[in-house]
Amino acid sequence: MTAIGIYGSAGRMGRVITAIAEDEGATIAGGVDAGDDPAPLAAAADVLVDFSTPAAIESHLAAAVEAGTPIVIGTTGLTAAHHAAIDAAAARVAVLQTGNTSLGVTLLGILVRDAAARLGPEWDIEIAEMHHRHKVDAPSGTAILLGEAAAAGRETTLADTRVDGRAGLTGARSEGTIGFSSLRGGTVVGDHLVVFAGEGERIELGHRGEDRTIFARGAIKAALWLADKPAGRYQMAEVLGL
Known part of the structure; x- marks a missing residue:
């Protein structure tokens, strides 16, 4: 072997x-x-x-x-x-x-890329993730992987579109950006949600890791x-x- x-x-x-x-x-x-x-x-x-x-x-x-x-x-x-x-x-x-070795997350990345490619920039993309209290980096590598997939679908780069967290008077959301938010607590193995928010409708693609x-x-x-x-x-x- x-x-x-x-x-x-x-x-x-x-x-x-x-x-x-x-x-x-x-x-x-x-x-x-x-x-x-x-x-x-x-x-x-x-x-x-x-x-x-x-x-x-x-x-x-x-x-x-x-x-x-x-x-x-x-x-x-x-x-x-x-x-x-x-x-x-x-x-x-x-x-x-890779930012995540889960086969399910790998497939999710493909779905996110395809959705971003098919939906116009008027659909806002936000990525939320939650992990256990001991995780030291944020956003997670998986969230970044998903953000890169979304950016690739829009034929741009994450470096040009990434927004990490929002606090205070940040103003209205800029079209075409990809937002990230991170939660930490408990023993959560890894939850990720990619939200495509359009006018009057919303698509949510996600993955929950239940066991390492x-x-x-x-x-x-x-x-x-x-x-x-x-x-x-x-x-x-x-x-x-x-």
Whole structure:
């Protein structure tokens, strides 16, 4: 079976992946956490899965490139510099980076992109998300993924349309913007709602994560799919054949 190495093995996602890997048709080559050398694991694994921290991404990418090992990156909170490093690594090895490994969220992103493409700019787009009290980044990586899908459907970029939160006298809503709002509390695994608000009608597309296993299962599926791919940057939609 394909041997998966986990960066961030002691975290929530790392522990779940370890627990279900065998049932999903994979084995675990080992795990690396903060302070550990990522290189030996990269050399031992058939494919790597990263659910660590943004600060560790570049060293993990370097280890993957050195060993020639494909890597799935599910870590969120990435900056433009991180994405540049991912692009550089993808010229040498297969890299799949996503804000959410859930297969359901992946399909939701396709639906959001298609809806945005078919509805005019007079339909306002707002994205709301809620996560557990321990989540450190906001908006969530999934919310950003959905925002990017909506922007792509409108043939623009999220950087040009994004509005984070609203407080005070902000004025009327600007046409064509994509708004975000974030809630944190309790043990919520992950709820996301994309609202298309038009004149006298509203379309709502959403996803509720009820168990962290859905993300682990999707990550393993992505890792198994990526293991034999040539160098390049891949997306979760490709894992589903979309």
